[in-house]
Amino acid sequence: MTSSERVVIVTGAAGGVGAATARLLAGRGYRVLVHYHRGAERADAVVTNCRAAGVDVFAVSADVSADDGCREVVRQAVERWGRVDALVNCAAITKFVPITDLDAVAAADFHEMFGVNTVGPFQMARAAAKVMGEGGAIVNVSSIAGQTGSGSSLPYVVSKAALNVMTLALARALAPKIRINAVLPGMIEGRWMRDGLGSDEAYQRVRDRFADLSLLGRVSAPEDIAAVIGWLLEPGSVVTGQLIVADGGFTLGRPPLAASAR
Numbered sequence: 001m002t003s004s005e006r007v008v009i010v011t012g013a014a015g016g017v018g019a020a021t022a023r024l025l026a027g028r029g030y031r032v033l034v035h036y037h038r039g040a041e042r043a044d045a046v047v048t049n050c051r052a053a054g055v056d057v058f059a060v061s062a063d064v065s066a067d068d069g070c071r072e073v074v075r076q077a078v079e080r081w082g083r084v085d086a087l088v089n090c091a092a093i094t095k096f097v098p099i100t101d102l103d104a105v106a107a108a109d110f111h112e113m114f115g116v117n118t119v120g121p122f123q124m125a126r127a128a129a130k131v132m133g134e135g136g137a138i139v140n141v142s143s144i145a146g147q148t149g150s151g152s153s154l155p156y157v158v159s160k161a162a163l164n165v166m167t168l169a170l171a172r173a174l175a176p177k178i179r180i181n182a183v184l185p186g187m188i189e190g191r192w193m194r195d196g197l198g199s200d201e202a203y204q205r206v207r208d209r210f211a212d213l214s215l216l217g218r219v220s221a222p223e224d225i226a227a228v229i230g231w232l233l234e235p236g237s238v239v240t241g242q243l244i245v246a247d248g249g250f251t252l253g254r255p256p257l258a259a260s261a262r
Contacts, residue, residue: 007031007081008233009073011064011124012091014039016190017141019046020222021088021229026050026057028230030086033077034059037091056081064091064120065112067127074127086233087128087138089121096196097153110155117159118166125170129178136178137233140167141225144184144247152196164243171241179240181232186210186247187219215249 008025012018014036022032023046032050036043036059043059050057060076062069077084093116097104121140128138145151146160167182174180187193187210194203210219228246232239245251 006085006235007033007077007083008086008088009033009035009077009084009124009128010088010090011035011073011120012037012089012141013046013059014043015046016090016192017185017188017222017225017229018088018090019049020226021090022046022057023049023053024223024226024230025086025233026053026055029053029055031055031081032057033073033080035064035073035091036061037063064089064124065115067123070120070123071127073124074131078131083133084128084131085133085136087124087132087136088141088229088233089124089139090141091120092117092141094152094156094196096198099150099154099157102154105154109153110158113153113155113159114162117156118162121163122166122170125174125180129174132178134177135235136174137235137237138170138174138178138180139229139232140180140182141229142167142182142184142243144186144245144251147184147243147245148251167243168241175240179232179237181239181242181244183225183228183232184243184245184247185220185225186214186250188225189219189221210250211248213250213253214247215252218248220246220248 008030010022013022013034026032047057047059062073142163143160145157146164151157171180197203
């Protein structure tokens with residue numbers, strides 16, 4: 001099967017990694033369903049970008065925390081193209097709360113973030129798997145927060161840890177017909193982090209710190225993560241059940257000066 005015959009659903013594709021992934025795959029000839037929940041204008045802009053590559057693309061709005069919404073997204077892809085070959089779960093939410101401020105976290109925060117960040121990918125994977133043929137592929141966009149225990153908020157960290165383990169379990173459940181992996185970025189440049197931190201000054205300060213502590217000396221752009229996703233979706237790949245860290249070497253960290261000089 002050529003890329004021009006393949007169909008991909010990208011959730012959370014109105015911006016950030018989702019938008020970059022939709023553009024990348026459209027450039028490779030995929031027919032793309034651009035999912036979004038809010039931000040219709042930004043989703044329409046992504047559709048326009050993708051159509052410039054000469055492929056069929058359309059946008060669908062749905063709440064991935066609702067199972068009916070997930071099933072409807074898949075239904076619309078099948079109605080238009082008759083198939084789904086790949087799924088990229090990018091949709092995610094958070095609330096910026098210091099990990100140490102336990103009193104600022106409510107049970108509702110856990111329910112809301114788990115609904116989108118963990119339950120949503122499960123529901124999308126379940127719905128898509130029912131219509132995928134042999135060689136189907138799913139990529140969950142997680143975070144190093146799920147491994148390090150540090151991130152924008154405690155509920156976010158836990159939701160991503162659960163997504164990581166769920167990826168492993170689904171790899172067992174869906175094999176050998178469908179492969180599923182997760183990409184774990186570190187800090188990603190863009191509006192999502194800037195808006196969450198509240199100011200350009202705070203964003204630049206955090207960005208510089210991440211870059212300084214990373215082996216590659218920089219933070220990722222959405223396109224960097226999209227490239228990893230595109231690799232994991234390559235037909236014929238034997239990679240499944242893997243958590244691919246793509247953080248520029250942040251979690252490994254810069255070696256001590258004495259060690260690096262040897």
